Amino acid sequence: MKAIVIGGGIVGTSCAWFLAREGHEVTLLDPREPGTGTSFGNAGILSVESCLPLARLSLLRAAPAMLLDPEGPFRLRLRHLPTLLPWLLRYVLAARPKRARQIGEALFALVGRADAAHDLVIAECGLAGLLRPTGWLKVARDARRFAAATAEEREALDRFALPYRILEREELLALEPALTPEVRRALWLTADRQVTSPLAYTRGILRDLEARGGRWLQTRAHGFRRAGDRFAGVVTEAGELEADLVVLAAGVFSRGLAAEAGFPVPLEAERGYHLMLDRNGCRLAHPVYGIEEGFLLAPIENRIRLTTGVELASPTAPPDYSWPRRLVPKARRLLPELGGGIASEWLGLRPSLPDGLPVLGRAPRIENLYLAFGHQHLGLTLGPLSGRIIADLVAGRDPGLDLSPYAADRRFF
Numbered sequence: 001m002k003a004i005v006i007g008g009g010i011v012g013t014s015c016a017w018f019l020a021r022e023g024h025e026v027t028l029l030d031p032r033e034p035g036t037g038t039s040f041g042n043a044g045i046l047s048v049e050s051c052l053p054l055a056r057l058s059l060l061r062a063a064p065a066m067l068l069d070p071e072g073p074f075r076l077r078l079r080h081l082p083t084l085l086p087w088l089l090r091y092v093l094a095a096r097p098k099r100a101r102q103i104g105e106a107l108f109a110l111v112g113r114a115d116a117a118h119d120l121v122i123a124e125c126g127l128a129g130l131l132r133p134t135g136w137l138k139v140a141r142d143a144r145r146f147a148a149a150t151a152e153e154r155e156a157l158d159r160f161a162l163p164y165r166i167l168e169r170e171e172l173l174a175l176e177p178a179l180t181p182e183v184r185r186a187l188w189l190t191a192d193r194q195v196t197s198p199l200a201y202t203r204g205i206l207r208d209l210e211a212r213g214g215r216w217l218q219t220r221a222h223g224f225r226r227a228g229d230r231f232a233g234v235v236t237e238a239g240e241l242e243a244d245l246v247v248l249a250a251g252v253f254s255r256g257l258a259a260e261a262g263f264p265v266p267l268e269a270e271r272g273y274h275l276m277l278d279r280n281g282c283r284l285a286h287p288v289y290g291i292e293e294g295f296l297l298a299p300i301e302n303r304i305r306l307t308t309g310v311e312l313a314s315p316t317a318p319p320d321y322s323w324p325r326r327l328v329p330k331a332r333r334l335l336p337e338l339g340g341g342i343a344s345e346w347l348g349l350r351p352s353l354p355d356g357l358p359v360l361g362r363a364p365r366i367e368n369l370y371l372a373f374g375h376q377h378l379g380l381t382l383g384p385l386s387g388r389i390i391a392d393l394v395a396g397r398d399p400g401l402d403l404s405p406y407a408a409d410r411r412f413f
């Protein structure tokens with residue numbers, strides 16, 4: 001069948017790959033090189049132990065203090081508040097304890113299956129060299145702060161029987177000597193792997209997709225041609241393309257195309273920045289999240305990538321790099337050997353629904369449209385699994401999990 005996949009991030013490229021693997025004639029549409037959108041600049045963690053919902057009461061309680069701290073992990077650009085309000089209200093409602101628990105279970109159902117999909121992609125695309133099986137660390141200087149900040153997560157890890165270790169200072173410094181001796185304790189998420197270059201990972205999948213006869217067409221999709229309850233084609237800047245099936249996987253930009261297809265979704269950007277910092281001899285071996293600092297430092301390619309928390313603003317608002325730049329002295333305190341030089345700066349748009357679950361599955365009312373977007377902080381983790389699930393649905397196979405929590409016409413809170 002002629003399959004058109006809209007969006008060449010890790011999610012769309014994975015969908016295209018799984019479809020090509022089953023013999024479909026696949027065209028991947030993206031106006032920019034696949035893998036160079038939000039999928040370019042993440043921290044590279046295959047976060048298969050992430051089962052805490054994004055919306056939860058503890059975060060709501062902490063939000064005012066975080067907003068008042070100019071170096072904190074959460075920012076809201078006030079000018080954008082009116083347009084963000086519907087999303088924020090749903091987010092608050094999604095934090096109801098009972099609902100948050102259901103969302104945690106629906107997240108676990110995905111992350112718990114993510115590794116198997118990565119393993120297949122890694123084996124068939126020859127990407128094993130890009131993986132670092134180290135797990136990652138959440139470190140704190142203050143024991144009480146550590147206990148408070150990790151209590152919910154440890155409870156969830158225990159509930160889902162996911163492995164982790166608590167490390168005291170000596171063990172921690174032996175494992176990660178790049179850290180300051182001021183650190184006191186760490187949560188070590190031992191099952192997570194890290195991709196050493198997220199861009200190389202998506203490029204590797206694209207390369208194999210092309211080897212299987214799929215192609216990337218450098219153009220933007222802006223509409224569909226309908227034929228009854230199906231889409232017969234996709235309208236692009238390069239003209240109309242015929243399709244037997246269409247996958248919408250354009251990250252945060254899926255919102256406009258979903259509305260165009262007749263089902264508006266409350267998709268917004270949880271914006272996040274990165275800075276690439278010169279190592280200056282700092283030999284960081286694990287991604288490290290500073291609990292007091294509120295950001296992550298990850299070894300990526302030959303530098304250290306500082307990735308920030310969340311900035312809420314419209315996807316098209318200009319970047320404000322003053323925020324990540326202010327964090328560099330704190331990064332150097334955590335990793336004393338780190339150089340202060342900023343090699344590059346970047347802004348990415350985590351595509352997020354208010355309940356923190358992606359939209360994954362068949363579209364409402366359009367027989368041959370499939371959806372894979374809204375993967376929030378976990379798009380790298382869940383990209384290949386999303387591709388596997390879409391390929392299962394296209395083939396009429398049981399994807400092995402209940403997809404109703406990820407439906408495009410759910411309540412989102």
Ligand SMILES: Cc1cc2nc3c(=O)[nH]c(=O)nc-3n(C[C@H](O)[C@H](O)[C@H](O)COP(=O)(O)OP(=O)(O)OC[C@H]3O[C@@H](n4cnc5c(N)ncnc54)[C@H](O)[C@@H]3O)c2cc1C
Nearest residue numbers: 007009011037038039042043045221251272348379380381
């Ligand atoms: C700072 C930061 C750190 C992160 N760290 C991690 C991490 O460690 N682990 C993890 O799992 N996740 C992480 N994430 C999240 C992850 O990066 C995202 O969830 C993921 O990249 C989303 O992938 P995507 O394919 O949906 O979107 P994108 O990568 O944004 O891809 C969407 C593509 O669609 C294209 N497009 C848009 N409109 C159209 C159109 N009309 N027609 C055709 N193409 C179109 C765009 O050009 C783009 O290439 C992080 C994110 C950020 C910002």
